[in-house]
Amino acid sequence: MHExxxxxxxxxxxxxxxxxxxxxxxxxxxxxxxxxxxxxxESLRFALQAIAPDTCxxxxxxxxxxxxxxxxCLPCGQSVPILQRLDLCPQCGSAQLQPTxxxxxxxxxxxxx
Amino acid sequence: xxxxxxxxxxxxxxxxxPVLTPQTGDLHFGAGTARVSVxxxxxxxxxxxxxxxxxxxxxxxxQNRTHFASHGVTAYNLVSSPGSGKxxxxxxxxxxxxxxxxxxxxxxxxxxxxxxxxxxxxxxxxVPAIQVNTGKGCHxxxxxxxxxxxxxxxxxxxxxxxxxxxxxxxxxxxxxxxPHHPHDDLHAHPHDHDHTHxxxxxxxxxxxxxxxxxVGNLVCPAMWDxxxxxKVAILSVTEGEDKPLKYPDMFAAAKLMVxxxxxxxxxxxxxxxxxxxxxxxxxxxxxxxxxxxxxxEGMQTWLDWLLDAPVQDAKATPPTALQDRIQQLxxxxxxxxxxxx
Numbered sequence: 072m073h074e075x076x077x078x079x080x081x082x083x084x085x086x087x088x089x090x091x092x093x094x095x096x097x098x099x100x101x102x103x104x105x106x107x108x109x110x111x112x113e114s115l116r117f118a119l120q121a122i123a124p125d126t127c128x129x130x131x132x133x134x135x136x137x138x139x140x141x142x143x144c145l146p147c148g149q150s151v152p153i154l155q156r157l158d159l160c161p162q163c164g165s166a167q168l169q170p171t172x173x174x175x176x177x178x179x180x181x182x183x184x
Numbered sequence: 185x186x187x188x189x190x191x192x193x194x195x196x197x198x199x200x201x202p203v204l205t206p207q208t209g210d211l212h213f214g215a216g217t218a219r220v221s222v223x224x225x226x227x228x229x230x231x232x233x234x235x236x237x238x239x240x241x242x243x244x245x246x247q248n249r250t251h252f253a254s255h256g257v258t259a260y261n262l263v264s265s266p267g268s269g270k271x272x273x274x275x276x277x278x279x280x281x282x283x284x285x286x287x288x289x290x291x292x293x294x295x296x297x298x299x300x301x302x303x304x305x306x307x308x309x310x311v312p313a314i315q316v317n318t319g320k321g322c323h324x325x326x327x328x329x330x331x332x333x334x335x336x337x338x339x340x341x342x343x344x345x346x347x348x349x350x351x352x353x354x355x356x357x358x359x360x361x362x363p364h365h366p367h368d369d370l371h372a373h374p375h376d377h378d379h380t381h382x383x384x385x386x387x388x389x390x391x392x393x394x395x396x397x398x399v400g401n402l403v404c405p406a407m408w409d410x411x412x413x414x415k416v417a418i419l420s421v422t423e424g425e426d427k428p429l430k431y432p433d434m435f436a437a438a439k440l441m442v443x444x445x446x447x448x449x450x451x452x453x454x455x456x457x458x459x460x461x462x463x464x465x466x467x468x469x470x471x472x473x474x475x476x477x478x479x480x481e482g483m484q485t486w487l488d489w490l491l492d493a494p495v496q497d498a499k500a501t502p503p504t505a506l507q508d509r510i511q512q513l514x515x516x517x518x519x520x521x522x523x524x525x
Contacts, residue, residue, distance in 0.1 A: 073403070073404035073407060076325070077237055080237050080238065080240060083240065084240075088231060092231060094231075098228060102237075107433070107436075109403070109433040110407075145516065156432040156433070157429060157466065167468075170436070176236070176237045176407075177233075177234060177235060177236055177237060178234075178237055179232075179234060180230055180232045181231040182229070182231075183230075184228045
């Protein structure tokens, strides 16, 4: 449900960029949604498409990258990739994992004309 | 707009509507003004941004944090599902705090989609409350809290008396005060660092507490920093012990979990130990308090937690969290060593 507010935030960021560095419209936007960011990727895509008409985002291709999160596994003593908070360590199966990254939600780049 | 998928059945993209080729049905998005060559504007190009989408909110949240600190306010963001008893707990907390710490000023920001019922309940206790209705919104954000805080007495009070509350650690060393040993009271008890001794210097009691009651929702509010010292997740025992697993983001974001309505436990099949284990699985460092606002059981522990909190200070919090983590890791190491020998 909060994906609509996030889409609004993304559009604001793009419009601010456009004020600094004028362009006509966006053809391609790349977003990065961390596995632990709490964002439903398809909802975010839907929300962006819903607010795009009449903005510089209209017709833009939306690319959403979903890098895995990293967690520190206590038994293994090393960083391991996880896809959600309840995942077990892929190497030893332990639940003693402390997430160290994966909550980021970033606007990576724009392709504009 | 198509109800099923949200696609635009008609030319909803008016401003830069695509041009339709009637024969083939092809759409040409670049046929409008975009193709016009404008001086100073290049053709297709890439702009690297690497920008945090929640950056604007975080900026305001950090302004709130500074603002709260300068007014001596410690803010808590209370999150839960609807019906967990947030407002009942708040009313009981306010009454108990009035008895126990009457010098601490209190205020509440109430977030709901509609109505001012909750703010009315708080105002009935005599504490100022601002209702923030989010309309269709599912969470409070930092600008909403900034706007609400500006209307609260906590804010006005301190602006009226800008120097009313400097830090109050005045040492009375008597007539024989030796300037070369200004802190001999500390050196006299070098190892007495347990909690039986009030640490007035390290943990001055908060001058004011601001409770921000978020919209009842265990999903969205997890992502929005409001400038609070901590998120407090409230879970009533009528809800089922697996909520921390079902909504891990929220319990991972919270510093404290408060289990409410414990007076109902005899009538329920709520597995307390399992609930705590689930919460610690998503957040190993989470603190847990059980209480009943109805019977008052556990309320003192909750008040201790609220009042023992250091004044919101960006510099003071990370080392404490780090020390806790080090202690936790050292304990785990000791356990492992014990197992090996």
